[in-house]
Amino acid sequence: MDIRVEKTRKSIVNAFLALRARKPLEKIRVKELCEQARINKSTFYDHYQDIYDLSDTLETEVVRSVIAGLSVPERLLQDPESFTRELFLGYLSQDSLIRILFSGNRSSLLASKIEIAIKDMLFEKFPAYREDPAVNICISYSVYGGYHAFFENRRYGDPQVIEIVGRAAAQTVRLSYSR
Numbered sequence: 001m002d003i004r005v006e007k008t009r010k011s012i013v014n015a016f017l018a019l020r021a022r023k024p025l026e027k028i029r030v031k032e033l034c035e036q037a038r039i040n041k042s043t044f045y046d047h048y049q050d051i052y053d054l055s056d057t058l059e060t061e062v063v064r065s066v067i068a069g070l071s072v073p074e075r076l077l078q079d080p081e082s083f084t085r086e087l088f089l090g091y092l093s094q095d096s097l098i099r100i101l102f103s104g105n106r107s108s109l110l111a112s113k114i115e116i117a118i119k120d121m122l123f124e125k126f127p128a129y130r131e132d133p134a135v136n137i138c139i140s141y142s143v144y145g146g147y148h149a150f151f152e153n154r155r156y157g158d159p160q161v162i163e164i165v166g167r168a169a170a171q172t173v174r175l176s177y178s179r
Contacts, residue, residue: 011037063113066090073121084166111147
């Protein structure tokens, strides 16, 4: 990639993150971002359709990074505690970006995007699971429930919360789906 393009992209992203840390996504204007990034509006539009496209692009990058830490997606069904640990270590590796990008009315989007990505990974490897209600419910419950429990209870310490959420995921799988 051309170094000028990369510098421009970094400038846009840094300006966006600085603005997003202070205000909701819907309050950020392209003009304001361009002033902070020191670029023209046309330059912004060369890279992104609008503010929402930029945000979605960054959110997707965070999700890919979190998912990259999942070495074996079927571990969710075989060893839910280890899977949960890997997933939450992925969350922790992106913690500052998650707090910025998925704040406010976008907070539920992370779990949704993570669930879709996990299902894509798992169903690519095991297509028969795609229509299995127990598998789909376990994934949804583990991702959404674990995500909510983790982010709502971090005051107890990340390691302890991850361990408890992992045990809860294991119990969920044992109760609803055993292979």
